[in-house]
């Protein structure tokens with residue numbers, strides 16, 4: 303079977319293992335090798351050895367989905383002229399963006415804990431890697447979106463141009479896709495069929 307790094311064409315990019323410790327460099331031949339190395343680390347075994355840690359961390363992760371997604375939705379609905387149209391968009395951004403960014407920080411921390419706890423479960427799925435790519439695009443896109451809103455609003459337009467509305471819809475769809483992929487990690491084979499390394 304084509305190794306995970308082969309599937310993602312990562313061999314070349316990950317070839318230069320000079321930056322990793324001796325253990326990681328030895329196992330870094332493929333991402334699945336790295337997952338096996340990470341799975342055997344004291345950090346991973348201690349996360350797994352306490353039965354409530356993973357369900358507890360996953361619960362915080364799930365809670366934060368609401369904080370991140372609803373904060374983003376509130377901003378998008380303002381730009382789309384659906385809600386809070388009597389409030390300047392900077393005020394709506396100032397109100398909800400801190401929740402969104404701090405929620406994302408908590409999600410990164412809880413997500414990384416889940417990754418360290420169960421690396422083979424996560425790295426061995428298409429959903430996880432697609433999700434991580436979309437999270438990176440989502441964070442960059444949302445930051446740029448916020449910046450463009452503030453500069454657009456500086457001229458205090460009551461109604462936003464189509465481009466800003468289209469960007470609002472795209473940002474919401476993107477975070478919905480991240481949510482779907484997060485849940486799809488547990489159903490990778492069912493969702494991706496032969497594409498899934500678990501197939």
Ligand code: HEM
Nearest residue numbers: 367370409410413414416417424437480481484485487488
């Ligand atoms: C920032 C980095 C993030 C990392 C490293 C991460 C990592 C993870 C991991 C490892 C899981 C467990 C999957 C499993 O084993 O079944 C998970 C679940 C999930 N994640 Fe994330 N995640 C991140 C951000 C996000 C964001 C931003 C969202 C949505 C806004 C999200 C939504 C979800 C969902 C819906 C689940 C499924 C929870 C469940 O029902 O079990 N994640 N995430």
